[in-house]
Amino acid sequence: MNISEDAGALLERVRRAREERRTVRRAGAEVGLDAAYEIQAALGEGREIKGYKLGLISAAKQEQMGIDSPIYGRVYPEMLLESPVKLSGFIQPRLEPELAVVLGGDLPPGAAPGAASLAVGGLFLAIDFLDSIWEGYRFSISDVVADNTSGGGFLLGERLLDVPLEGKLSLYLNGELLTEGPLEALGKVDERLVWLAGEVGGLKAGQVVFLGSPAAALETRPGTLELRGPEGSALIARIEE
16 A cells, blocks of 8 residues: 555554554644545455444534545444443443444445345444544544544344334433434435445445444443334343443
């Protein structure tokens, strides 16, 4: 990979922070978004891609970060978690309620939204365990993309959800409401998939795409985690130190 000196410095900064499992402060010159995705890919070189995660899906967040589209990160096998989830496996975990698509068919780049709908194998509740190396989650758009869009880990529900979806996602810890948001804020699933397929060179059957969150991310602590979704659906898990 032929990258600039600044991009190479950011690559090593992210790599070292991940290997040493510690936070770092922003430093050095800013790199472009294309270079940040090259860094993300380099950090995952040789690893199996199980899917992707979307971030910054709202227009307000995109405007705040100076972009006009979502961002994405790669999902690797070890990021698909099961209960109980150990907080010791993260650097500085935060939680977001989400939905996830499991693809039943391939989706090539340039496909129409109708083809994306046909490629959907199912929709499920999901919880995103964000995990950033950047101290206090203070980063630029290139910083977060280079750090795999704060990719930490995910829980995936077992119940197939009916579409179209209405209502909201509500995330509770030990019976206390942490955060919630309306499902309509996720946008149109087929359009999200078409955009992502174009960015990554196509999606494959069996991959899972986490669609981003309609709610704010919050810090977590040990206890019983419950995500409540439409039509009485729920995802329940234990969080341990």
